[in-house]
Amino acid sequence: MRRVILKAVEGRPLLRLTTSRSYAWTGQESLAEDDPEMWQLISQEKRRQMEGLELIASENFCSRAALEALGSCLNNKYSEGYPGQRYYGGTEVIDKIELLCQKRALEAFRLDKELWGVNVQPYSGSPANFAVYTAVLAPHDRIMGLDLPDGGHLTHGFMTETKRVSATSVYFESMPYKIHSQTGLIDYEKLHESAKLFKPKLIIAGTSAYSRLIDYKRFREICDDVKALFLADMAHISGLVAGGVIPSPFDYADLVTTTTHKTLRGARSGMAFFRKGVRSVDKSGKQIMYDLETKVNQAVFPALQGGPHNHAIGGVAVALKQAATQEFKAYQQQVLKNAKAMSKSLIENGFNLVSGGTDNHLVLVDLRPRGLDGARVETVCNKVSITANKNTCPGDKSAMNPGGLRLGAAALTSRGFMESDFEKVVDFIAEATAIATEVKTKTNKLKDFKAFLETDEDVIAKMAQLKKAINEFAIRFPMPGFSDH
Numbered sequence: 001m002r003r004v005i006l007k008a009v010e011g012r013p014l015l016r017l018t019t020s021r022s023y024a025w026t027g028q029e030s031l032a033e034d035d036p037e038m039w040q041l042i043s044q045e046k047r048r049q050m051e052g053l054e055l056i057a058s059e060n061f062c063s064r065a066a067l068e069a070l071g072s073c074l075n076n077k078y079s080e081g082y083p084g085q086r087y088y089g090g091t092e093v094i095d096k097i098e099l100l101c102q103k104r105a106l107e108a109f110r111l112d113k114e115l116w117g118v119n120v121q122p123y124s125g126s127p128a129n130f131a132v133y134t135a136v137l138a139p140h141d142r143i144m145g146l147d148l149p150d151g152g153h154l155t156h157g158f159m160t161e162t163k164r165v166s167a168t169s170v171y172f173e174s175m176p177y178k179i180h181s182q183t184g185l186i187d188y189e190k191l192h193e194s195a196k197l198f199k200p201k202l203i204i205a206g207t208s209a210y211s212r213l214i215d216y217k218r219f220r221e222i223c224d225d226v227k228a229l230f231l232a233d234m235a236h237i238s239g240l241v242a243g244g245v246i247p248s249p250f251d252y253a254d255l256v257t258t259t260t261h262k263t264l265r266g267a268r269s270g271m272a273f274f275r276k277g278v279r280s281v282d283k284s285g286k287q288i289m290y291d292l293e294t295k296v297n298q299a300v301f302p303a304l305q306g307g308p309h310n311h312a313i314g315g316v317a318v319a320l321k322q323a324a325t326q327e328f329k330a331y332q333q334q335v336l337k338n339a340k341a342m343s344k345s346l347i348e349n350g351f352n353l354v355s356g357g358t359d360n361h362l363v364l365v366d367l368r369p370r371g372l373d374g375a376r377v378e379t380v381c382n383k384v385s386i387t388a389n390k391n392t393c394p395g396d397k398s399a400m401n402p403g404g405l406r407l408g409a410a411a412l413t414s415r416g417f418m419e420s421d422f423e424k425v426v427d428f429i430a431e432a433t434a435i436a437t438e439v440k441t442k443t444n445k446l447k448d449f450k451a452f453l454e455t456d457e458d459v460i461a462k463m464a465q466l467k468k469a470i471n472e473f474a475i476r477f478p479m480p481g482f483s484d485h
């Protein structure tokens with residue numbers, strides 16, 4: 001360590017001479033110089049990302065341009081408040097950046113600024129959702145969201161029989177709706193029935209592990225019937241929406257939240273959109289206006305957050321500019337094609353898919369008919385550089401040992417993978433699954449299964465061979481974002 005620091009100082013004699021500091025550190029040392037241990041770890045992670053097959057449906061590879069904004073001096077600035085109304089000085093540039101991000105957000109989703117507004121300050125998707133709840137609900141108000149084991153998100157109110165797991169279920173009363181166990185589709189009829197009885201103030205349409213399109217019109221009708229507000233949480237699919245390759249929730253929702261780092265491929269952050277303008281006209285012809293703008297903005301700041309993450313807002317703005325291009329549309333079209341190719345190939349390889357296929361960027365493999373589960377297949381996949389995650393399938397009892405594996409196409413499509421490459425990816429998954437099957441017959445509990453993978457020489461050799469083939473395959477593809485490999 002000491003040697004490295006000295007070297008850094010020797011490299012900058014002028015700076016050293018002109019500063020009156022009594023210490024050598026200037027803050028201009030590179031990461032490699034300043035913190036070789038962290039630099040090493042980040043290099044390892046880079047390598048892992050480049051050599052592996054990234055199939056986690058919520059992940060993507062952000063552009064170098066967006067990463068540059070993310071790693072910029074914008075990190076340094078406090079700017080509590082909103083453009084033009086800040087609690088700090090020196091925000092004239094930050095104001096421009098936030099306004100640019102807002103403008104690009106509306107443009108990326110083709111929204112009229114008279115009808116929609118957006119708050120780009122939420123730190124991520126979960127805080128964006130909580131901001132919306134804080135804006136439009138009072139404590140103990142009722143909400144309905146898709147149940148977590150059925151493909152919903154924690155923040156939509158998840159609780160178990162014994163525990164209110166999500167803070168959403170602690171502060172609000174939540175009733176889930178479910179997936180139809182036969183079709184694998186959202187059970188709209190049951191949702192409607194429950195909503196009539198439960199009378200929620202807010203209904204949420206949004207999913208983390210659902211491979212079909214959402215019927216936003218149907219949600220709107222149900223919301224109108226029970227006088228609920230309609231929130232669409234498009235966290236997973238916002239890139240596909242921006243690309244215009246799947247239906248947009250903006251046609252029907254009152255509020256829309258999203259992450260910015262999943263299919264949208266930006267810096268890690270969140271956004272909350274709200275309707276503006278005339279909400280309805282009453283019998284006497286009087287216009288009733290939406291009141292969501294002030295409520296959402298006040299919920300984000302000062303109710304929930306402090307200083308905006310301006311570096312993230314900068315990185316999101318860069319990604320939103322990209323999201324408005326033809327190239328981005330073409331990318332999203334390819335994501336859909338690749339997910340379909342993966343789905344077709346999986347079926348040909350004897351896998352069962354929840355709902356039988358996909359209309360978006362992900363597939364949910366139901367491993368139960370093959371006598372397997374998500375945890376075992378995920379573990380083998382991880383050992384051979386295929387990154388995917390276990391997921392509950394409709395009807396699963398345990399979230400710790402769920403029957404499904406969730407596979408997304410967005411990240412590898414960003415590396416230029418085409419349909420035939422995804423067929424190859426499925427071949428690798430099939431090989432990993434075969435190993436899981438073999439080891440399962442020889443072991444009992446998941447713990448034994450994992451121990452066997454660590455100790456059995458035959459299996460270790462088999463996995464090493466598969467990993468090598470996968471690494472050699474993956475490394476050939478370009479990697480957005482990294483300038484130095």
Ligand SMILES: *Cc1c(COP(=O)(O)O)cnc(C)c1O
Nearest residue numbers: 124125126153206207208235259
């Ligand atoms: C990922 C996700 C979120 C949460 O986003 P974070 O950035 O992880 O907080 C919220 N809703 C849905 C539907 C998601 O898939």
